[in-house]
Amino acid sequence: MMENFIIEPLQEKHLDAVYDISCAAFPLPWSKEDLRREIQNHMAINLVILADDQVAGYLQCWYSYEDADLINIAVHPDFRRRHLARALLLHLIDLLKKKDVENVFLEVRVSNLPAQLLYRSLGFITLSRRPRYYINGEDALVMNLQI
Numbered sequence: 729m730m731e732n733f734i735i736e737p738l739q740e741k742h743l744d745a746v747y748d749i750s751c752a753a754f755p756l757p758w759s760k761e762d763l764r765r766e767i768q769n770h771m772a773i774n775l776v777i778l779a780d781d782q783v784a785g786y787l788q789c790w791y792s793y794e795d796a797d798l799i800n801i802a803v804h805p806d807f808r809r810r811h812l813a814r815a816l817l818l819h820l821i822d823l824l825k826k827k828d829v830e831n832v833f834l835e836v837r838v839s840n841l842p843a844q845l846l847y848r849s850l851g852f853i854t855l856s857r858r859p860r861y862y863i864n865g866e867d868a869l870v871m872n873l874q875i
């Protein structure tokens with residue numbers, strides 16, 4: 729069955745919910761102030777996805793000329809495995825194509841298999857490995873999608 733969802737740009741009214749999702753998803757979540765600043769960033773695309781009338785997930789992407797970097801993507805634990813992250817990424821890719829972006833890059837923890845499977849299912853490939861990229865000493869995989 730098709731999931732019902734709405735994707736829209738991050739706005740002030742979403743900040744509390746996005747902050748809560750980032751706290752549940754990441755060991756070092758962005759502060760609400762940092763998230764708020766991104767709303768004004770003209771080289772960023774910040775999207776939220778609403779499901780069941782709630783903010784269920786979000787992503788942050790920075791782009792410049794032909795390259796884009798996926799900075800963060802997270803879905804609230806109660807909403808996972810409903811293809812919401814995939815929907816966010818597909819929407820992002822559509823927006824980036826309209827801006828003539830050609831490549832999307834991201835870093836992902838070597839231990840983060842759910843995220844790697846998500847990215848691979850959309851066609852991302854692993855380009856390289858960055859040793860001790862994360863503060864706990866974990867390596868990152870650098871992944872890329874040509875769009």
Ligand SMILES: CC(C)(COP(=O)(O)OP(=O)(O)OC[C@H]1O[C@@H](n2cnc3c(N)ncnc32)[C@H](O)[C@@H]1OP(=O)(O)O)[C@@H](O)C(=O)NCCC(=O)NCCS
Binds near residue numbers: 811
């Ligand atoms: C990674 C994350 C964003 C995925 O969100 P999600 O909405 O649950 O993902 P989707 O439902 O869109 O998954 C799409 C596909 O990705 C893969 N996938 C996602 N989560 C998975 C899991 N836990 N185990 C195995 N495969 C998974 C599957 O191929 C899935 O398709 P399927 O359900 O038809 O098998 C979510 O788990 C999350 O917020 N994690 C914490 C934050 C994080 O790690 N972000 C990425 C940092 S690089």
